[in-house]
Amino acid sequence: MKAANKHSKIIHAATKVFAKKGFFNARISDIAKEAKVADGTIYLYFNNKFDILISVFEEEIGALIEQVKKLLAAEDDPRKMLEIFAQKHLTVMKKNKNLAEVIQIELRQSAKLIKDYRNNKFSEYVNIISSIIKLGQEQNIYRSSIRPGIAKRAFFGALDEISRIWTVGVTTEYTVEETTQQVLEIFLCGILEPEAALR
Amino acid sequence: MKAANKHSKIIHAATKVFAKKGFFNARISDIAKEAKVADGTIYLYFNNKFDILISVFEEEIGALIEQVKKLLAAEDDPRKMLEIFAQKHLTVMKKNKNLAEVIQIELRQSAKLIKDYRNNKFSEYVNIISSIIKLGQEQNIYRSSIRPGIAKRAFFGALDEISRIWTVGVTTEYTVEETTQQVLEIFLCGILEPEAALR
Amino acid sequence: MKAANKHSKIIHAATKVFAKKGFFNARISDIAKEAKVADGTIYLYFNNKFDILISVFEEEIGALIEQVKKLLAAEDDPRKMLEIFAQKHLTVMKKNKNLAEVIQIELRQSAKLIKDYRNNKFSEYVNIISSIIKLGQEQNIYRSSIRPGIAKRAFFGALDEISRIWTVGVTTEYTVEETTQQVLEIFLCGILEPEAALR
Amino acid sequence: MKAANKHSKIIHAATKVFAKKGFFNARISDIAKEAKVADGTIYLYFNNKFDILISVFEEEIGALIEQVKKLLAAEDDPRKMLEIFAQKHLTVMKKNKNLAEVIQIELRQSAKLIKDYRNNKFSEYVNIISSIIKLGQEQNIYRSSIRPGIAKRAFFGALDEISRIWTVGVTTEYTVEETTQQVLEIFLCGILEPEAALR
DNA sequence: AATGAATGAGCATTCATTCAT
DNA sequence: TATGAATGAATGCTCATTCAT
Structure with missing residues (x-):
C-alpha cells in the first residue's frame, strides 16, 4: 500500500503495529520504523500516541x-x-486483519480512555445497522416490536465476535459467504424450527 | 468482601483494579494496596502481572x-x-461491572498475549451456548441448518456488545429484562415480519 | 525595534526570549518566531544556540x-x-530587564560552558570600575590600600545583586536614584558612624 | 563525606553534580551514579529533578x-x-566550590522557575546581614541613613561576585583573609581618602 | 539567501520485579 | 510467610540541527 503522504503512511503503519502488538505494547519507534520515518516526524502529524490511535479509527472506519x-x-x-x-x-x-484487531481490541480500550467518545465514526458505523432496521420497520418488513437500538448492537456484536476468531491465529473452516448466510438466517428468521415456534 | 485467603484477596483486588484502570494502566502497587498486602507478597502467589490477569479470568468466569x-x-x-x-x-x-470490563477489554488483549489461550474457561463458557443449541437441534426445536459454532459466537457477541454500554458511563433506558426478551426474540424468531418471510 | 539586518533582528529576539525563559528553556523556534525568520535561517548567522547567547552578551554589553x-x-x-x-x-x-536577566542568569551559566571566556566584553565592562578606582588612587582621592581588582568585583556585585530583585517580580520601594545614592554612600564613605570609626 | 542515609547521600551527590554541570546539563543518572544508588531510588526521596535542586539549597544553606x-x-x-x-x-x-556554584548559578535560574521562592533559606541567610546592620544602627555604630534592605544586598552581592572567581577555574592571587579585610574596609570606611571625603 | 520539514539522539520518569530482613 | 526499599530497564516525547528545495 503506497501512501500518498506522510500522514497516511503513518496511519497505515500504526494500524499494522497496533494490530500486531496492541496499543500499549506498540512503541512509537515501531510505528516510525514501519512508516519509514523518524520518530520525531510522527509528532509533526500527531499530538501523541493516543492521538494516533484515534486517527486510525477515524480514518479506517x-x-x-x-x-x-x-x-x-x-x-x-x-x-x-x-x-x-x-x-x-x-x-x-x-x-x-489489522483493522479488525484494532477495532476489536482498541475500541474497547479507548472507550475507557476517552470519556466522550460518542458521536464518533464508530457510532456512525453501527448506526447504519439501526437505520436499516428502522427502514425495514417502516416498510413492515421488520417487526415493529424490535428495538433498533438493541438490535443494532446485537447484530454488530455477532459479526464482531465471529470475526474475532480470524484475528487470532485459529484456522477456521467457515468462509465469509457461509458465515454471512448463517448470521442473516439467524437474524432474519431466528433459530427456531417453524413448528417449534408455534408450540 | 472478606477473602478466605491472600490468594483470593488478591484476585478480587485485581479484578477491581483491572476493571477500573485496565490491565496496562493498573499498577501492581494498586492491586497490593487494594488487597491490603505488600507489593512483594503478590509474587508469592503469582508469577507476574500477566499471571494475575489470567487467574482473574479463570476464577471469575x-x-x-x-x-x-x-x-x-x-x-x-x-x-x-x-x-x-x-x-x-x-x-x-x-x-x-468489574467482571464485565475485564471480559470485554482484557479478554481481547490477552488473546494476543497468550497464543495458546484456548481450551480455557472462557471457551468453556461460550461453549455452553453451543451445547444448548445442539441439544435443541436434537430435539428438533432448533433448525439443523444452524451451525452451533457460528451461532454461539453470534449469541455471545450480541450479549457482550449490548452489555458493553453498561461498562461505559452511558445511562441506558433498557433494563436487563427487556434486553433479554429482545435478544431472545431476535435469536429465536428473527426480526422479520412472518408474512415478510414468506415473500 | 526596526532591525537593520537579520543578524541584529535575531540578537534582539534572542535577548528577549532568553530573558523570558532562560537559556535552556528557550527554543530556537521561539527565537525564530520572535525574529520573524525561519528556524533554519538562524543557522546562517550563528553556529549554534550557545553561539547566540555569546553574541547577545557581546552586542548588548x-x-x-x-x-x-x-x-x-x-x-x-x-x-x-x-x-x-x-x-x-x-x-x-x-x-x-531582558538584558538584566541575561547578565545575571546566563552570564553565570556561560562561565561554566565556555572555559576560555575571559578577555571578553563582560570583563571589559567590569574593568571600567577598576580603572576609575585606579584613576582615583592616582589622584589621592581613593585610598591606595584598596585593591582595584577586589573593589571592582565588590562594586559590580553590589549593583548586580541589587538589580536582581527588579528582574524577579518583586515590587520594590527603592528608586534608581535612591539606590544609587545608597551604594555610592556605602562605597565612598562606608557604613560606619564617623566617631565609631575612631573607636 | 560519609552520608548517614540515602537522602543526604543524594543531596551531596546532587550538589556536586549541579556544581559541575549546572542544573540543566546535570542528568539524573549522573546524580544517581555519584550517590551510588539506582536512578529510581532518587524518586523515592524526591518528587522530581527540580525538587532536588530546591532541597540542595535548603539543606546546604x-x-x-x-x-x-x-x-x-x-x-x-x-x-x-x-x-x-x-x-x-x-x-x-x-x-x-560545589555549594558556591550552586548558589551562584542555580539560585538565579531557580528564581525564574519558582515564582514564590521568597521566605526561603536564602532570604534568611541574606537577612542575617540586615539584622547585623540594624543592630549596629541601634548602637549608633552604623549610620542611620543606611538602608539595611539595600546594604544587605550590596554586601552579599559583593561577597558573591568576589567568590565567583573561585568557582571559575581562574587562579587568584587573593586569599580569603585579604579579601575579607578589603571588603570590610570598603563597607565600613568606604574607599575615599579621609581628606577627600571632606573636599 | 531563506525556508521549514525531517531527523534522531537524548533524558526524566515509571514500575514490574527482586531480595535482604 | 511477609515486607517494602531498592533496582534499572524501558520509552514517549522534545528540540537543536540539517538539508533539499
Missing part, C-alpha cells in the same frame, strides 16, 4: 463507512441491505 | 460457569435454557 | 560599554565617575 | 545559616559580626 454506504445506496430491500452490511463487514475484517 | 450450569441443570427446554443464559449473563454483567 | 564610556569621558572626578557608572548600570537594568 | 548564627552568637560588636559573616562566607565558598 471512515473509509469503511464510505464503502458500505455506497453499496447500500444501490439497494432498497432492507433484507438485502442487512446482508450487504454483514458481507462487507466480514469480508473487510477477514482481509484486513 | 469459573464461578460464573458454575452458577450458569446450576441454573441450566434445572431446566430442559432449550428455549428456556437460552433465556436463562442470556438473563444470567446480562444480570451479572450489569451488576458486576 | 558592548553597546552598554559604549554608552558608559561616553558618559565618563565628560567627567574627570573619580567620585562622580563611580556615580555615573552606578546610575547608568541601575537605570539600564531597571529599564531593560 | 540551612547548614551554613546554623554555623553563621552560632559564630555570631558569641559576638556583640556589629563591626566584628560583619567581619565574621564575610569571613565565614568566603571561607565556605572557597572550600566548598
Whole structure:
C-alpha cells in the first residue's frame, strides 16, 4: 500500500503495529520504523500516541463507512441491505486483519480512555445497522416490536465476535459467504424450527 | 468482601483494579494496596502481572460457569435454557461491572498475549451456548441448518456488545429484562415480519 | 525595534526570549518566531544556540560599554565617575530587564560552558570600575590600600545583586536614584558612624 | 563525606553534580551514579529533578545559616559580626566550590522557575546581614541613613561576585583573609581618602 | 539567501520485579 | 510467610540541527 503522504503512511503503519502488538505494547519507534520515518516526524502529524490511535479509527472506519454506504445506496430491500452490511463487514475484517484487531481490541480500550467518545465514526458505523432496521420497520418488513437500538448492537456484536476468531491465529473452516448466510438466517428468521415456534 | 485467603484477596483486588484502570494502566502497587498486602507478597502467589490477569479470568468466569450450569441443570427446554443464559449473563454483567470490563477489554488483549489461550474457561463458557443449541437441534426445536459454532459466537457477541454500554458511563433506558426478551426474540424468531418471510 | 539586518533582528529576539525563559528553556523556534525568520535561517548567522547567547552578551554589553564610556569621558572626578557608572548600570537594568536577566542568569551559566571566556566584553565592562578606582588612587582621592581588582568585583556585585530583585517580580520601594545614592554612600564613605570609626 | 542515609547521600551527590554541570546539563543518572544508588531510588526521596535542586539549597544553606548564627552568637560588636559573616562566607565558598556554584548559578535560574521562592533559606541567610546592620544602627555604630534592605544586598552581592572567581577555574592571587579585610574596609570606611571625603 | 520539514539522539520518569530482613 | 526499599530497564516525547528545495 503506497501512501500518498506522510500522514497516511503513518496511519497505515500504526494500524499494522497496533494490530500486531496492541496499543500499549506498540512503541512509537515501531510505528516510525514501519512508516519509514523518524520518530520525531510522527509528532509533526500527531499530538501523541493516543492521538494516533484515534486517527486510525477515524480514518479506517471512515473509509469503511464510505464503502458500505455506497453499496447500500444501490439497494432498497432492507433484507438485502442487512446482508450487504454483514458481507462487507466480514469480508473487510477477514482481509484486513489489522483493522479488525484494532477495532476489536482498541475500541474497547479507548472507550475507557476517552470519556466522550460518542458521536464518533464508530457510532456512525453501527448506526447504519439501526437505520436499516428502522427502514425495514417502516416498510413492515421488520417487526415493529424490535428495538433498533438493541438490535443494532446485537447484530454488530455477532459479526464482531465471529470475526474475532480470524484475528487470532485459529484456522477456521467457515468462509465469509457461509458465515454471512448463517448470521442473516439467524437474524432474519431466528433459530427456531417453524413448528417449534408455534408450540 | 472478606477473602478466605491472600490468594483470593488478591484476585478480587485485581479484578477491581483491572476493571477500573485496565490491565496496562493498573499498577501492581494498586492491586497490593487494594488487597491490603505488600507489593512483594503478590509474587508469592503469582508469577507476574500477566499471571494475575489470567487467574482473574479463570476464577471469575469459573464461578460464573458454575452458577450458569446450576441454573441450566434445572431446566430442559432449550428455549428456556437460552433465556436463562442470556438473563444470567446480562444480570451479572450489569451488576458486576468489574467482571464485565475485564471480559470485554482484557479478554481481547490477552488473546494476543497468550497464543495458546484456548481450551480455557472462557471457551468453556461460550461453549455452553453451543451445547444448548445442539441439544435443541436434537430435539428438533432448533433448525439443523444452524451451525452451533457460528451461532454461539453470534449469541455471545450480541450479549457482550449490548452489555458493553453498561461498562461505559452511558445511562441506558433498557433494563436487563427487556434486553433479554429482545435478544431472545431476535435469536429465536428473527426480526422479520412472518408474512415478510414468506415473500 | 526596526532591525537593520537579520543578524541584529535575531540578537534582539534572542535577548528577549532568553530573558523570558532562560537559556535552556528557550527554543530556537521561539527565537525564530520572535525574529520573524525561519528556524533554519538562524543557522546562517550563528553556529549554534550557545553561539547566540555569546553574541547577545557581546552586542548588548558592548553597546552598554559604549554608552558608559561616553558618559565618563565628560567627567574627570573619580567620585562622580563611580556615580555615573552606578546610575547608568541601575537605570539600564531597571529599564531593560531582558538584558538584566541575561547578565545575571546566563552570564553565570556561560562561565561554566565556555572555559576560555575571559578577555571578553563582560570583563571589559567590569574593568571600567577598576580603572576609575585606579584613576582615583592616582589622584589621592581613593585610598591606595584598596585593591582595584577586589573593589571592582565588590562594586559590580553590589549593583548586580541589587538589580536582581527588579528582574524577579518583586515590587520594590527603592528608586534608581535612591539606590544609587545608597551604594555610592556605602562605597565612598562606608557604613560606619564617623566617631565609631575612631573607636 | 560519609552520608548517614540515602537522602543526604543524594543531596551531596546532587550538589556536586549541579556544581559541575549546572542544573540543566546535570542528568539524573549522573546524580544517581555519584550517590551510588539506582536512578529510581532518587524518586523515592524526591518528587522530581527540580525538587532536588530546591532541597540542595535548603539543606546546604540551612547548614551554613546554623554555623553563621552560632559564630555570631558569641559576638556583640556589629563591626566584628560583619567581619565574621564575610569571613565565614568566603571561607565556605572557597572550600566548598560545589555549594558556591550552586548558589551562584542555580539560585538565579531557580528564581525564574519558582515564582514564590521568597521566605526561603536564602532570604534568611541574606537577612542575617540586615539584622547585623540594624543592630549596629541601634548602637549608633552604623549610620542611620543606611538602608539595611539595600546594604544587605550590596554586601552579599559583593561577597558573591568576589567568590565567583573561585568557582571559575581562574587562579587568584587573593586569599580569603585579604579579601575579607578589603571588603570590610570598603563597607565600613568606604574607599575615599579621609581628606577627600571632606573636599 | 531563506525556508521549514525531517531527523534522531537524548533524558526524566515509571514500575514490574527482586531480595535482604 | 511477609515486607517494602531498592533496582534499572524501558520509552514517549522534545528540540537543536540539517538539508533539499
